[in-house]
Amino acid sequence: MRVLICPDKFAGTLSAPEVAEALAEGWGSVAAESKLTRRPLADGGPGFVEVLATALGGTRIPVSTVDPLGRPAAGEVLLADGVAYVESAQACGLHLLAPEERDPRRATSFGLGALLAAAAESGARTVVVGLGGSATNDGGAGMLAALGAAPVDATGTVLPYGGAALADCDRLSGTAALRGIRLVAATDVDNPLCGLHGASNVFGPQKGASREDVLTLDAVLERFAAVLARDVPGCPPGVRDLPGAGAAGGIGAALFALGATRESGVDLVRSATGLDAALDAADLVITGEGSFDFQSLRGKLVSGVAAAATERGIPCVVVAGQVSVGRREASSAGVTETHSLVDHFGSVEQAMAEPAEGLRALAARLARQWDRPSG
Structure with a gap:
């Protein structure tokens, strides 16, 4: 049989x-x-890189990064056939936090930026980012900061970690250093960044957000979307409403602002396997x-x-x-x-x-x- x-x-x-x-x-x-x-299969969430490594072979490059609370964490970049694959959950995953630690007001995507920087240094011209299973709701602000485009307040002070801090975001300082690589956001989530079906309302509660937190985070992500549209060269118009912008706590929106295209994580794995x-x-x-x-x-x-x-x-x-x-x-x-x-x-x-x-x-x-x- x-x-x-x-x-x-x-x-x-x-x-x-x-x-x-x-x-x-x-x-x-x-x-x-x-x-x-x-x-073995995966979508863009936890296990994405491991499943692809099993299917594609390639080289797994260890990367030192940080978890959603900024503590040291181990990540990796998979390099296969000239394409680099990274997984947001290795740095931003909800599974990295104890239940009592879950707080999307403070959780950061900074660690994903470290993984992307390592992928850019690997020599790959395309980087595929698996999105899913995140503890964050910061719109990818931490990721951008790690890449050199830090959100700052009106005085030019870099904002602390977390989605709640974006209430004071005045602009981005600097430009994301990605060496001209092509970005692909691998996600099967089609939620926009903001609104009733956005990142905060749909996924915030499972990450530890109260109803008050959800309303606050949704409002600050709307503010941050306007900053992305104004300060990131080439950011597509209406980035906040693009399908998938709400993936991984809004990391999708930041990736789209940097020029990423969107692909189904399941379809990508299905093809690779x-x-x-x-x-x-x-x-x-x-x-x-x-x-x-x-x-x-x-x-x-x-x-x-x-x-x-x-x-x-x-x-x-x-x-x-x-x-x-x-x-x-x-x-x-x-x-x-x-x-x-x-x-x-x-x-x-x-x-x-x-x-x-x-x-x-x-x-x-x-x-x-x-x-x-x-x-």
Whole structure:
């Protein structure tokens, strides 16, 4: 049997390649004659660089950067075929903060600027920036500061970290040093920077913003958009309203101001991993993510895999940490059946503590169901 294993990460526990490996080990322990193809996946968020490195090879360049609170953090630039790939979540990720530390008023995108500076020094002429999973809501102000275009107040003093400080932004001092590289913003978020569907309103609460914070941050991002339009040469008109400007707390808007084009992170990974060819050759698809919920049905990676499998008449099984989607809703999305680590173990705590062991056990059960062991 030809089985395509193409999961997303299990946030907080396993990367996508680790999930794929655990599923393959479990299946292979029962049905060794099956042909297993691993295609770990990601969108523009956490795991973007790791998945692309698995698919493309290339060179991973370590970079010292900072986290959303300015503390030292480890990042990297992937250099493959003359293109550099960086991931905003390595420096700006919500997963880098403890729950009590989450505060988009203070969180900064400065660390992403350090990653971009390293990418520009790598010799690549194109830099692809994966956007998603950020703790920030500063409109990319910190990133610009790290690149040499610092937001300052009316006295010329550089502003402190965080979105709230942009209330005092008078102008940008300096120009972003990017050596003429071509920028690509990889995101599947199409939210504008401001307004009801903007970065602050839609994503602010999950980053720790109160209702009052949301209103404040939305207002300062609107102010900052006007600064970008005035002070960044070549900034496209109406940058605040461009689809994707609200990605990663508004980093999308700053990248667009610097001339970035927008591409789907999922489509980019899909192309790099050869997912479509692998789907064409499969008898069964196994995909998954940490939580298969109703957001999963709204265009997220797993639902895209299920839809692609349905187009080819291939059964698609979802394995997740938790499943909160009903059988009928899952079926309508192209999912044949679902399995969860929480159901397997009987508790969230054990599912979080032993995810690889649980995935191997679930995959072995699937192999007994869908294939026959040798002998």
